[in-house]
Amino acid sequence: NAGVMQNPRHLVRRRGQEARLRCSPMKGHSHVYWYRQLPEEGLKFMVYLQKENIIDESGMPKERFSAEFPKEGPSILRIQQVVRGDSAAYFCASSRQTAGGNEQFFGPGTRLTVL
Amino acid sequence: GQQLNQSPQSMFIQEGEDVSMNCTSSSIFNTWLWYKQDPGEGPVLLIALYKAGELTSNGRLTAQFGITRKDSFLNISASIPSDVGIYFCAGQGGSEKLVFGKGTKLTVNP
Numbered sequence: 001n002a003g004v005m006q007n008p009r010h011l012v013r014r015r016g017q018e019a020r021l022r023c024s025p026m027k028g029h030s031h032v033y034w035y036r037q038l039p040e041e042g043l044k045f046m047v048y049l050q051k052e053n054i055i056d057e058s059g060m061p062k063e064r065f066s067a068e069f070p071k072e073g074p075s076i077l078r079i080q081q082v083v084r085g086d087s088a089a090y091f092c093a094s095s096r097q098t099a100g101g102n103e104q105f106f107g108p109g110t111r112l113t114v115l
Numbered sequence: 116g117q118q119l120n121q122s123p124q125s126m127f128i129q130e131g132e133d134v135s136m137n138c139t140s141s142s143i144f145n146t147w148l149w150y151k152q153d154p155g156e157g158p159v160l161l162i163a164l165y166k167a168g169e170l171t172s173n174g175r176l177t178a179q180f181g182i183t184r185k186d187s188f189l190n191i192s193a194s195i196p197s198d199v200g201i202y203f204c205a206g207q208g209g210s211e212k213l214v215f216g217k218g219t220k221l222t223v224n225p
Contacts, residue, residue: 004157033212042119042203042215043158056210091157095211102146102211106157 002027004094004107005074012113019079019086021110025094032075033093033104034067043091049075082114121204121216128194129224136202136219137188144206147180147187148213152201161202162189194223 005024013019035043048056049069069075089111093104121138150158162173164180177190201220205213
């Protein structure tokens with residue numbers, strides 16, 4: 001059973017370009033979360049999505065960042081007009097909603113470098 | 116916002132020693148999770164705790180959900196070189212999002 005898949009694993013962009021990060025959840029999981037990790041830091045929540053719905057985007061910057069989880073295909077985190085401060089590791093997690101809890105399983109991450 | 120204080124920041128131990136790390140919060144959590152992250156990889160779930168006072172083991176790992184629901188600890192017994200990595204606690208309150216500590220970096224000397 002494949003785990004959470006993310007691609008690309010590494011992404012290099014110049015300032016002003018767009019970055020698109022993709023995430024395929026584990027089989028049977030319908031909930032997707034995006035987190036950002038800066039060096040030497042813990043992960044910071046960005047957004048929580050279910051199919052075709054954004055449930056909680058309280059951690060998303062107000063501008064340039066958007067996320068979607070379409071009916072078909074992977075979840076996409078999109079960063080427009082990237083700046084150097086966007087350089088970080090971006091992790092996707094997925095879960096299957098259960099009555100007893102909500103264990104989130106993480107992908108390997110996409111490391112974004114903005115030149 | 117919610118914050119987790121995780122300590123210690125780093126630990127240097129000899130192979131075979133036991134390890135203990137903990138997390139405290141200013142607010143209550145309903146779930147505590149412990150993850151391990153290796154360089155260049157995503158966090159891997161080690162233990163999940165759902166009830167105050169719960170004590171759960173996974174091999175050489177033992178974790179507890181504090182009675183006050185504001186803290187949790189993780190113990191690793193008889194450490195081995197492959198235990199090296201960064202350990203994160205994460206709490207979940209009234210929403211689905213996880214709040215992470217800053218991590219404990221563990222180094223095990225053979």
